[in-house]
Amino acid sequence: EMESKVSEGGLNVTLTIRLLMHGKVRGSPQRAKGETVKKMREESGARINISEGNCPERIVTITGPTDAIFKAFAMIAYKFEEDITNSMSNSTATSKPPVTLRLVVPASQCGSLIGKGGSKIKEIRESTGAQVQVAGDMLPNSTERAVTISGTPDAIIQCVKQICVVMLESPPKGATIPYRPKPASTPVIFAGGQAYTIQGQYAIPHPDQLTKLHQLAMQQTPFTPLGQTTPAFPGTLGSVAGKQRSFVVLPVPALTLFPCICPGLDASPPASTHELTIPNDLIGCIIGRQGTKINEIRQMSGAQIKIANATEGSSERQITITGTPANISLAQYLINAR
Numbered sequence: 001e002m003e004s005k006v007s008e009g010g011l012n013v014t015l016t017i018r019l020l021m022h023g024k025v026r027g028s029p030q031r032a033k034g035e036t037v038k039k040m041r042e043e044s045g046a047r048i049n050i051s052e053g054n055c056p057e058r059i060v061t062i063t064g065p066t067d068a069i070f071k072a073f074a075m076i077a078y079k080f081e082e083d084i085t086n087s088m089s090n091s092t093a094t095s096k097p098p099v100t101l102r103l104v105v106p107a108s109q110c111g112s113l114i115g116k117g118g119s120k121i122k123e124i125r126e127s128t129g130a131q132v133q134v135a136g137d138m139l140p141n142s143t144e145r146a147v148t149i150s151g152t153p154d155a156i157i158q159c160v161k162q163i164c165v166v167m168l169e170s171p172p173k174g175a176t177i178p179y180r181p182k183p184a185s186t187p188v189i190f191a192g193g194q195a196y197t198i199q200g201q202y203a204i205p206h207p208d209q210l211t212k213l214h215q216l217a218m219q220q221t222p223f224t225p226l227g228q229t230t231p232a233f234p235g236t237l238g239s240v241a242g243k244q245r246s247f248v249v250l251p252v253p254a255l256t257l258f259p260c261i262c263p264g265l266d267a268s269p270p271a272s273t274h275e276l277t278i279p280n281d282l283i284g285c286i287i288g289r290q291g292t293k294i295n296e297i298r299q300m301s302g303a304q305i306k307i308a309n310a311t312e313g314s315s316e317r318q319i320t321i322t323g324t325p326a327n328i329s330l331a332q333y334l335i336n337a338r
Contacts, residue, residue, distance in 0.1 A: 015069055015164060018104040019060040019076075020139075020146060020179070036079065044071035057181035059104065066164055073160045077101070077153035098131070100150040103163065104179055107145050110134050112170035113163065120166065130159035136289045142179035274328045276319040276335065280310060283317050286338045293338060301331035 041048050046064035062072050080099045088096060105113065114121045114134055121132055130151035138145055149159050278286065287294045287307065298305050303323035310317060321331045 013066055013168060014064060015066060015167065016061060016063045017069055017073075017160070017164070018144075018178075019062065020102040020104050020181075021058050021060055022056060040072055040075045044068050044075060046072040048072060051181065055181040059179070059181065066161075069164065070157060070161060073101075074153065074157050077156045081153050098150040099153055099156055100148060101156060103147040103149065103160075104139065104144045105134075105147050105163075105167070106172040106176040107138050107143050108173040108176070109167055109170055110145050110147070113147065113166050124159060124162045128155050128158040128162060130155040132159060136292075139179035140182070141177070143175075143177045144179045271323055272325065272328065274321045274332070276321070276332070277316045278319055278335075280315055280317060283307065286319075286335055297331060297334045297338070301327050301334060303327035303331040305331060 037048055037050065040046075044064070046062050046068035049061045049063075051059040051061075062069055064072070077099050080101075084097060084099065112120065115123070121134065124130070125132055128151070130149050133148045135146040135148070147163070149156055149163075151159070285293070286297075288296070294305060294307070297303075301323070303321050306320045306322075308318040308320070319335070321328050323331070
C-alpha cells in the first residue's frame with residue numbers, strides 16, 4: 001500500500017534525500033549561479049540546498065513531500081540528459097552515455113536496499129531498468145554510503161521512488177554521521193623537472209616552489225617497498241630503472257584523483273615493466289569487491305596491472321605493472337595507499 005502511494009506521489013511524508021555531485025561538472029544544478037536551482041525549487045516545491053566551500057564535491061540536499069522530491073529528481077535527471085545531448089553534438093561519440101546520479105544513504109539503511117542475497121536491489125533493477133550499485137565502503141569520516149543510479153531519466157525517477165519506499169519502511173538505526181566533502185587537495189605530478197597540477201584532462205604548470213620541491217625529491221631515495229614509509233618526505237618518491245626521471249605524488253583524499261593522468265607530459269617515454277610481491281592476506285583490499293579497486297588503480301595510473309593467480313604453498317602473489325615510468329610510479333603509490 002505504501003509503495004503504491006509513494007509511486008503515485010501521493011504520500012505526504014517529508015523526506016530528505018542527499019545527492020553527491022562534482023562541484024565543477026558541466027551541467028550540474030549549481031552551474032548557472034543559482035538560476036537553475038531557483039527554477040527547480042519553484043517548480044518542484046522541494047527545498048534544495050547545495051553545500052558551500054572550495055570542494056571538488058558538493059552535497060545537494062532535497063527535502064519535501066515525496067511528490068515534490070520526485071519532481072525535483074525528474075528536473076535534475078532531464079537537465080543532465082539535456083547536457084549529455086548537447087555535449088555529444090561536439091563529440092565523435094556514437095553511443096549516448098546514461099544519466100548517472102549518486103545518492104548518499106545511511107549505511108544502516110543499505111542492507112534493506114540490497115535485500116537478502118541481493119533480492120531487493122535486483123528487483124529494483126529489473127522493475128525500473130536502472131542500474132543501481134551500493135558502494136561497499138562508507139564515505140570518508142561518515143557512516144554513509146554512495147548509491148549510484150544510472151539509466152534514462154524515466155528509469156532514474158522510478159528507481160528513486162522505490163528507494164524512497166525502502167527508506168520510509170526502514171528508518172536509519174542509531175546515529176548517522178553525515179558525509180562532508182573535504183576542501184580540494186589537488187594531485188601534483190612532476191615530470192621532466194617541472195611540477196604540474198591536473199585540471200580536467202590537462203596538466204597545468206605549477207608555481208616555482210613546487211618545481212624546487214621536485215629538484216629536492218630527485219636527490220632522495222628510490223621508491224619505498226610496500227609496507228615501509230619515507231619519513232623524510234610527505235609524498236612518495238621514486239626514480240625508475242636508474243634514469244634521471246623522478247615522480248612525486250602528494251597525498252590526496254580519496255575521490256579527488258582525476259581518471260586521466262595527463263598524456264603528453266613526456267614525449268612518448270618508453271614502456272617498461274615492474275614487478276611487486278604482495279602478501280596473500282592483503283591482495284583482497286587491493287583488488288576490491290568484483291575488482292573495483294584494481295580497476296580504479298588501472299584507470300588513475302594509466303598502467304597495465306596483472307595479478308598472478310595464487311600458487312599452492314606460496315604466501316604471496318605477484319603483481320606485474322607495465323607502462324611509462326610515471327604510470328608505474330603512480331600505480332605503485334596507489335597500491336601502497338590501499
